[in-house]
Amino acid sequence: MKIDEEGWLVAEGSEPKVVRIPTVRTYRLVVPAPLGIVWHWTSGRGGPGFAERLARRVQTYRRGVDRPASWHALVARDGVIYQSAPLLVGTWHVGRPGVIAGQRLDNINRATVGCELENAGRLRKIGERFYCWPFWTNPSAPVYERRPDPRCAIDSDRAIVVQGQGIFDAFSPEQQASAAAMLTALVARFSWPHEVCSYGHRDFDPKRKEDPGPLWADSVLPQILNQVFGGRDLAAAESAPPAAHGG
Numbered sequence: 446m447k448i449d450e451e452g453w454l455v456a457e458g459s460e461p462k463v464v465r466i467p468t469v470r471t472y473r474l475v476v477p478a479p480l481g482i483v484w485h486w487t488s489g490r491g492g493p494g495f496a497e498r499l500a501r502r503v504q505t506y507r508r509g510v511d512r513p514a515s516w517h518a519l520v521a522r523d524g525v526i527y528q529s530a531p532l533l534v535g536t537w538h539v540g541r542p543g544v545i546a547g548q549r550l551d552n553i554n555r556a557t558v559g560c561e562l563e564n565a566g567r568l569r570k571i572g573e574r575f576y577c578w579p580f581w582t583n584p585s586a587p588v589y590e591r592r593p594d595p596r597c598a599i600d601s602d603r604a605i606v607v608q609g610q611g612i613f614d615a616f617s618p619e620q621q622a623s624a625a626a627m628l629t630a631l632v633a634r635f636s637w638p639h640e641v642c643s644y645g646h647r648d649f650d651p652k653r654k655e656d657p658g659p660l661w662a663d664s665v666l667p668q669i670l671n672q673v674f675g676g677r678d679l680a681a682a683e684s685a686p687p688a689a690h691g692g
């Protein structure tokens with residue numbers, strides 16, 4: 446995967462598919478190029494067509510009507526990457542202050558890439574089944590009257606227990622492969638070190654947000670980072686001499 450002059454991802458050969466669905470919800474970066482990536486989950490049940498619909502929904506913006514949210518890339522469960530904005534502009538995925546790569550910023554959005562992962566997030570076991578947000582058909586009813594919403598049911602093989610933290614939706618192998626391909630391109634293009642590749646929304650808004658959750662942060666992403674950085678080092682070593690023909 447490559448990144449073109451403007452900052453659009455370009456898939457090559459058998460790589461994961463990238464679909465461009467541009468949004469107007471962007472603004473300038475305060476740095477020449479993004480300093481790192483912030484991971485998010487979409488939450489909710491998702492499913493076929495969900496990621497594309499979500500990307501289309503944020504293409505336009507009506508002030509005072511739409512929730513001001515956008516992101517650069519959305520990785521669907523089937524591995525397709527929907528890109529909403531070039532990587533050289535900012536999107537509206539955090540909107541809070543914080544520190545990225547040692548730089549204090551008034552707004553994280555002004556110096557980062559925002560990546561959404563189609564994932565149901567935190568799950569609850571109700572009876573014998575697992576459910577995602579909003580869990581209930583009648584969430585505002587008293588607890589004893591609540592009924593789990595069958596539309597929020599998640600296959601039990603996707604429900605992963607993270608010790609001491611709860612139950613979380615699994616990330617699909619296709620999604621992990623696409624995230625790895627994209628991150629490899631980002632690291633190469635922007636010369637990112639390891640430590641700017643693992644920010645999460647929760648790092649900047651811990652009271653309100655827990656995405657991308659412990660499953661991504663503590664088990665999936667570290668494996669991807671091994672692949673991205675380990676692979677690159679290996680490739681550099683293998684392709685060292687001779688380098689006569691270039692290209």
Ligand SMILES: [Zn+2]
Nearest residue numbers: 485486646656
């Ligand atoms: Zn988020």
